[in-house]
Amino acid sequence: MATPDPIPAISEPTVMFVINRAWSPDADARATYDATRMYWRVGAETRERAVYALGVAGGVVRGAYRIEAWHAGPEKGRWGFDGVPAPELGVVGTSVERLAPPRGAANPVRLYLDGIPRAQKKPLAAIAHELNLEPLARIMYGQRELFHSNFLAWFFDALPDLAAAVFRDLTTDDPSSAITERHVERERENLDLVMHWPGAAPLVIENKVFSLPERAQLDAYRGKTARWKGAPAQHVLLSMSPPRETVEGWTYLSYQELSERIDVALAESGDRSSYEIESVRRYSRVVRLLSALLDTTIVRAPDESAWLDDSELAEIDSKQTRMALRKLRARRVEERIAVEGPRIGWTGATITHGHPLVEWQRVVRLDGVGDDVPIEAGWQYQEGQFRLFVVTPHLAGRSDSDKRAREEFAAAHPELFDFSPLREALAPLDDVVRPPDRFGHFAPAFVYRYVKVPDLSVAQLIAATRIVNDMLESAQA
Structure with a gap:
């Protein structure tokens, strides 16, 4: 499930309608049109000038229409429109996050009567500065998922009607429910939130801000709720970033959509x-x-630097948040390499020793090494080091003799550590291969050499992946 591109510019006057309550992921074209076109409080100037109407749910454009006429609704002051699809805009499926007003968007009708402007990247430092001014953000920095779960539980208790308007339609009716009073549970069987209403199935919310749970974890949670009495619980994955793939039995709810529902x-x-x-x-x-802050980690163009700007990250007060953004950016870069690189091997991204790391590797069959020995080779990029490495499970160990055996193996296969084919792709490239006259080691089985390349772009890493894959193909027996 990829992160949507930002909405492009629209030169004509446009009105945007937030249709979160009337729209659902299984809505067809007609249902999306009906949810968008009626009925809204729009003034005479809007009705006279607006050329296009957009229906937005979850921060994403679900429908785009050229307005042909307006008609009065059954309630005084509310209007609907008749229109036709507007595929020429190319906006369906794009994100409107960049258009979010700085202090929220309480009105579900948003006017862009001078058109929708071109995207202008807001500096990470500017977003961080605005966050630092918010007391709730300061509290959030130290707790993250715990903060959001606790706040939403308080919201459910303190403002029953408002909470129902935000969350109730995410679950199903259950007339046979034994629940007589609305209540919310925290950490029931390790589930972040479970919301209960009389006459409704339980609503389970798993909350993730910077990370996503594993499929096995989500399946395990569904296994727990399957044992509960009454109608099957409904499961919502609340996250800043969409899961990489659809997870059966879970509905993805972005924090952007949560904010829109609240507004x-x-x-x-x-x-x-x-x-x-x-x-x-x-x-x-x-x-x-926070959603805008995380959007700064998205790879918008291949010529971008692989890493975020440290000087901008320094504007964020929370060390944990800075680290989480670095890790998320590494994951975004990894995803781009996985999509655009060779169809063989696998990618990885993490944080080690406080620095982001992205890598690619594959299995290699080498002459003189048995077919049952899965040698792995590839590259890593971290802290200005581009490494070529080999993992030797048949020589794993932590003793000096194990280390010598790995070094002898690596020396016998210099083709696995040859940087010369990479010089053009990684330019400007340091001519010194390090460590000089030997190999680096990470016990128990990792052997590497590296060159210094302080600032590689995403495109350079994709090109390097193809080149290294070709090198390893040639090296195979």
């Missing part, structure tokens, strides 16, 4: 000034800013 519910709430309402409003703003 729409706030707009329809009669209470505009209480402490509780203001807390939820500020939380929605923090979520939008």
Whole structure:
């Protein structure tokens, strides 16, 4: 499940309708059109000028239409439109995150009567500065997932009607439910949140901010809820980033959509000034800013540097958040390499010793090594080092003799550590191969050499992957 591209510019006057409540992922073209076209509070100027209408749910454009006429709705002051699809805009499936107003978007009708502007990348440092001004963000930095789960549980308890407007439609009705009072559970069988309403199936929310759980973990959670009495629980994966693939039995809810749901519910709430309402409003703003912060890790173009700018990251007060952003960027780069690189081998991304690392490797069959010995070879990029490496499980060990055996093996296969085919792709490339006259080791089985390349682009890493794969193909017996 890829991260959507940002919405492109639209030169004509445009009106955007937030259709979170009326739209669902299984909605067909007609249902999306109906959810978008009626009925909204729009003024005479909007009706006169607007050329296009967009239906937005979950921060993503679900439908785009050229407006042909407006008609009055059954409720005074509300209007609907008749229109036709507008594929010429190329906006369906794109994200409107970049258009989110800086202090939330309580009105479900958003006007761009001068058109939608071109995307302008907001510096990471500017977003970090805005976050640092938010007291809730300061609390969040130290707790992350725990903060969000605790806040949403408080929200459920403190503002029942508003919470129902935000969450109730995410679960199904259960007339036979034994629940007589609404309540929320924290950490029931290790589940982050379980929301209960009379007459409804339980709503399970698994909350992830910077990371995603493994499929096995989600399957295990479904196994737990399957034993509960009553209608089957509904499962929601609440995350800043979409899962890499659809996970059966789970509905993905982005924090961007959560913020939109909150803002729409706030707009329809009669209470505009209480402490509780203001807390939820500020939380929605923090979520939008955090979502924008994570969007800075997306690879928008192949000529971008593989890593985030350290000087901009320094503007973020939380060391944990800086580290999480570095790791997320490494994962985004890894995903790009996996998609655009060779169809063989596998990629990886992590943080070690405080620095992001991305890698690619594959199995290699070498002359003189048995077919049952899975030698792995490839490259790593970390902290300005581009490494060529080999993993030798048949020589694994931590003793000096094990280390010598690995070094002798590596010396017997210099073709696995040849940087010369990479000089053009990795330019400007340091001519010195390190360690000089020997090999580096990570016990128990990892052998490597490296060159210094301080700032590689994503495109350079993709090109290097293809070249290294060709080298390893040639090296095979």
